[in-house]
Amino acid sequence: MKTKERVFLGILGALLGSILGSVSIVLENQVSNTFSLIGGVVMAACTLQGYIQLAGRLSKKGVAISLVLMAVMCALANQVNCTIEIMETVEAVQGMDFLEAFGRFEELPEVQEIRSWYDGQLLLLYLFTLCGSLLILVRSLWKPKKEARRKAVLEEVLLGEEPEEEKPELQGTLYPFRKAWMKPVRVSAGGAAVALLVALVALMMLMPRLEERFQIRSEFGMILGIFLSFIPLMWISLTITRYCNVFQILYVRAAGRLWRVNLMKLCRVGDWEALPPARQAVVRDDILWELENILKGDLSACDSGAVTELRDIQAKKEDRWSWTISYETDSGSRKKLKIPKGYPDFVPVMGMERAEGPTPYRWLPGLAALVLTVAFLGGGFAVDSWRASQNEGDAPAQNIHAVPEEPALPDVPVRVPETATEFVISEIRFQIDREFQYSRRRFLDGKTGTSYRVYTQYGVDAADAWDTLTSHIHTDDPLYDRFQAVYTGEDLLAPLGETSRYNIVSVYRTDGTICHTAAALSDTGALFTLEAEHTQADQPPEEVLANLMYTLKSVRFEGPEVTEENYQTKIHLSEIRNCAYMAAAYIKTDHFGHEAFVDVYVPYSDAPIYASEGRAIRTEAHGLRVYASIFPGENAKEVVEARQQVLASTGQVYEDGVDDQTYREDLDVACMLTVYEENGQKRNAVLYAESMWEGYYLLREITGLPEQIDEEYLPLLKELEGIFGLTMPVLEQLGE
Incomplete structure (x- = not known):
C-alpha cells in the first residue's frame, strides 16, 4: 500500500x-x-x-x-x-x-x-x-524488485486465502503513529508558512512604492534578504515533517526490549493507518518475524536501519509535543532521538508523561520564523541604503538629531587559534584555544606556562565590573609596579558587541609577573571574567592580551537577568546543560568586594528555601536534599571539616560515621561522608567543597532522604553526579 x-x-x-x-x-x-x-x-x-x-x-x-x-x-x-x-x-x-x-x-x-x-x-x-x-x-x-514473499502473502490475503507460513512465536505490542494527534502542529506550522509566503509576495509587489518612499533601489541587499527569508519557510516545513510526517515509523515492545521500526525500509509501507486490517496483520507478522530472527542471531535480509533496538534508554527532555531520549548504538556510543507525541498509549521510558491525546498547537516556530524574516529583510534594506549612500556623489547632509557614534574598539590584537573549544560555565558560553589544558575553571597553556581562570557573577553594573577588573591592584604590595588598562574612556568599559562591554586591566610586578583581568559585562548585568597570570620572560604580554581578546569576543550570555527583587524566583532547569532534574539557582555573595549573585546547581524545586539573607539555598526533590553556600577558607579540606564540626555541634553526628574523606590538593576539592540522625531518621550526607574563587569555596551538603525516594531518585542523582563530577555509592545504594 x-x-x-x-x-x-x-x-x-x-x-x-x-x-x-x-x-x-x-x-x-x-x-x-x-x-x-x-x-x-x-x-x-x-x-x-x-x-x-x-x-x-x-x-x-x-x-x-x-x-x-x-x-x-x-x-x-x-x-x-x-x-x-x-x-x-x-x-x-x-x-x-x-x-x-x-x-x-x-x-x-x-x-x-x-x-x-x-x-x-x-x-x-x-x-x-x-x-x-x-x-x-x-x-x-x-521500485526495487524484492519483497517477493510479502507480495505473495498479500495476494493470498486479498484472495481470502490464509498464508502458508506459521505465525511467529514472538509476541509484542505495536505502537503505530496516529496522524490526527499531530494535526494541530500541521495546522500551526503550515498556516505560518502560508502567511509568511503571502507576506513576501505582497512585499515584492509593494517594492516600487517602498523604493520611491525611501529613495533607494532594491538591488543586491533586498534580493539577498528575500532569499534568506525563505530559510524560515523551509524551517517551518521541516517542523511539519519532523513532527507530523513519520507515518512510516512505529515502535514495538517485544522480548522486554524497545524497537524502532521503519516500515518503508522493512516492507515498503509508508502509512500504517492507510492499510486495511488484513494487510496490517501481515505487516505485524513480518515485524515479529524480523525481530525473532534478530534475537536468534540470524542475518537480517532487510535494509540497514529498518529495525533499530533502543538499548539502555535514558530520558533527556520532554515537552508537550515530543520526547527526547538517548540510546546506546551498536558501536557503544550514545545517540539522541526525538519522538513526536503521536503514538497512543506509548511512553519511551518510565518517568516520562504518556501521550493521552492530540498535541496542542505550536506557534513558537511561526513567530520565530517571522522574527527571522523581518531581520533578514531589514538587513537587506540596510545594505541597499548603505550602498545608495556610497554611490551618491555629494556627501550627505549632517543630521543634527543623529546619535553620536560610540567609541571604536581599541586596537587590541586578536589571536585566533587553529582549533578552539566551546565551554559553558554558569550559563555563559565562550571559546578558548583547544591546546589549553582544562580543569575546573582553570586553563593552562602548556607551551608557555600561562594560566587562565574564569569567574562569573550576576546582578552587577559597570562600577562593579571595574571593581573586579582592578581587584589585583594593591599599591601597598612591595612588588607592585604599575597597571595598564586597554580602554581608558569615561565609561570605563568599551563596546564589545550589541549587548555587552569590556575592558582588560594588566597589573605589572617588579618580579616580572603580570596579572591580566579581562571582563565582559552584558546589558543584563552578567559579568564574565577571565584572569591570566604569567611572567614576561615566558610569554610577551601582547600574546596573552590577544588570547584574552579572542575569548571575550566569543562570549555569549544565555542566563536570565538577576536582581535583588527577583533572584529567589529565577531558579530554572538548566537547558544549556540539557538537564531534566538539576536547576540553576542564584545566591548572594560579597566576596568580590561588592554585592553580586552567583549561580549554584541544585535539584529543581518549586519552593527553594533561602537562608543567611539569601547567601545559602536548600532544595529537596525525589528523596534528595542539597544545601549550597559559599564559605571562606584556606583550602577545601578546611571548609569541609568546618561544616562537619557544625553538624557535630548539634550532638546528632555518629562518632563512627565519618569513615570516608578525600582531598585533592592539585584541584583544591574535598569530599567527606558523614552520618547523622534527624528526627529519628538516619541520614547519609556527602559534604563536597570546591574552589570557585581565590580564598572562597562553594560547599554543598548532599543528603539522601529514604522516606521520600521515588523512581526518579536515581536519574536525579546521576545527573547531579555528572554536573558535580562526583561518584557517591552510599547515596546510590539508597535508590536500589
Missing part, C-alpha cells in the same frame, strides 16, 4: 523550493555574471525535495507539477537577471523602477542584444535543471 500523496501540500512545498532555487539562480548570475550547473541542480533539488517533504511521496503527477514549476521559475529567474542587467547598462531605462522595467522594454538595440543573450541562456539553464532532476527522479520513482 503506497503512502497517500498530499498533492496540495506537495504543490506548496514545490513552490517554496522553486522560489528558493530561482533566488539562487539570480544570486549566482549577479555574483559571477553567468549560469552554471550549480544553479540548475539547486533548482531541481529544492523543487523536488520540497514536493516530497510535504506531499509524502513523489508520483508521476508530482513529477509533472514539479517540472512545470521549475520551468516557470527558471524563466522568471532568467527574466529577473535580464531586467537587472538592462537597468544597470542601458541608459534609456535607468529611470524606471524594477516592476515597470520587468517584461516591458523599449525597442532599443542594446536591449534586444541583452534579451537575445538571456533567451539563449534560458535553454542552457533548462538543460542544467533537467540534469539535476535526473538523480532525484530515478531514486524516487525506481
Whole structure:
C-alpha cells in the first residue's frame, strides 16, 4: 500500500523550493555574471525535495507539477537577471523602477542584444535543471524488485486465502503513529508558512512604492534578504515533517526490549493507518518475524536501519509535543532521538508523561520564523541604503538629531587559534584555544606556562565590573609596579558587541609577573571574567592580551537577568546543560568586594528555601536534599571539616560515621561522608567543597532522604553526579 500523496501540500512545498532555487539562480548570475550547473541542480533539488517533504511521496503527477514549476521559475529567474542587467547598462531605462522595467522594454538595440543573450541562456539553464532532476527522479520513482514473499502473502490475503507460513512465536505490542494527534502542529506550522509566503509576495509587489518612499533601489541587499527569508519557510516545513510526517515509523515492545521500526525500509509501507486490517496483520507478522530472527542471531535480509533496538534508554527532555531520549548504538556510543507525541498509549521510558491525546498547537516556530524574516529583510534594506549612500556623489547632509557614534574598539590584537573549544560555565558560553589544558575553571597553556581562570557573577553594573577588573591592584604590595588598562574612556568599559562591554586591566610586578583581568559585562548585568597570570620572560604580554581578546569576543550570555527583587524566583532547569532534574539557582555573595549573585546547581524545586539573607539555598526533590553556600577558607579540606564540626555541634553526628574523606590538593576539592540522625531518621550526607574563587569555596551538603525516594531518585542523582563530577555509592545504594 503506497503512502497517500498530499498533492496540495506537495504543490506548496514545490513552490517554496522553486522560489528558493530561482533566488539562487539570480544570486549566482549577479555574483559571477553567468549560469552554471550549480544553479540548475539547486533548482531541481529544492523543487523536488520540497514536493516530497510535504506531499509524502513523489508520483508521476508530482513529477509533472514539479517540472512545470521549475520551468516557470527558471524563466522568471532568467527574466529577473535580464531586467537587472538592462537597468544597470542601458541608459534609456535607468529611470524606471524594477516592476515597470520587468517584461516591458523599449525597442532599443542594446536591449534586444541583452534579451537575445538571456533567451539563449534560458535553454542552457533548462538543460542544467533537467540534469539535476535526473538523480532525484530515478531514486524516487525506481521500485526495487524484492519483497517477493510479502507480495505473495498479500495476494493470498486479498484472495481470502490464509498464508502458508506459521505465525511467529514472538509476541509484542505495536505502537503505530496516529496522524490526527499531530494535526494541530500541521495546522500551526503550515498556516505560518502560508502567511509568511503571502507576506513576501505582497512585499515584492509593494517594492516600487517602498523604493520611491525611501529613495533607494532594491538591488543586491533586498534580493539577498528575500532569499534568506525563505530559510524560515523551509524551517517551518521541516517542523511539519519532523513532527507530523513519520507515518512510516512505529515502535514495538517485544522480548522486554524497545524497537524502532521503519516500515518503508522493512516492507515498503509508508502509512500504517492507510492499510486495511488484513494487510496490517501481515505487516505485524513480518515485524515479529524480523525481530525473532534478530534475537536468534540470524542475518537480517532487510535494509540497514529498518529495525533499530533502543538499548539502555535514558530520558533527556520532554515537552508537550515530543520526547527526547538517548540510546546506546551498536558501536557503544550514545545517540539522541526525538519522538513526536503521536503514538497512543506509548511512553519511551518510565518517568516520562504518556501521550493521552492530540498535541496542542505550536506557534513558537511561526513567530520565530517571522522574527527571522523581518531581520533578514531589514538587513537587506540596510545594505541597499548603505550602498545608495556610497554611490551618491555629494556627501550627505549632517543630521543634527543623529546619535553620536560610540567609541571604536581599541586596537587590541586578536589571536585566533587553529582549533578552539566551546565551554559553558554558569550559563555563559565562550571559546578558548583547544591546546589549553582544562580543569575546573582553570586553563593552562602548556607551551608557555600561562594560566587562565574564569569567574562569573550576576546582578552587577559597570562600577562593579571595574571593581573586579582592578581587584589585583594593591599599591601597598612591595612588588607592585604599575597597571595598564586597554580602554581608558569615561565609561570605563568599551563596546564589545550589541549587548555587552569590556575592558582588560594588566597589573605589572617588579618580579616580572603580570596579572591580566579581562571582563565582559552584558546589558543584563552578567559579568564574565577571565584572569591570566604569567611572567614576561615566558610569554610577551601582547600574546596573552590577544588570547584574552579572542575569548571575550566569543562570549555569549544565555542566563536570565538577576536582581535583588527577583533572584529567589529565577531558579530554572538548566537547558544549556540539557538537564531534566538539576536547576540553576542564584545566591548572594560579597566576596568580590561588592554585592553580586552567583549561580549554584541544585535539584529543581518549586519552593527553594533561602537562608543567611539569601547567601545559602536548600532544595529537596525525589528523596534528595542539597544545601549550597559559599564559605571562606584556606583550602577545601578546611571548609569541609568546618561544616562537619557544625553538624557535630548539634550532638546528632555518629562518632563512627565519618569513615570516608578525600582531598585533592592539585584541584583544591574535598569530599567527606558523614552520618547523622534527624528526627529519628538516619541520614547519609556527602559534604563536597570546591574552589570557585581565590580564598572562597562553594560547599554543598548532599543528603539522601529514604522516606521520600521515588523512581526518579536515581536519574536525579546521576545527573547531579555528572554536573558535580562526583561518584557517591552510599547515596546510590539508597535508590536500589
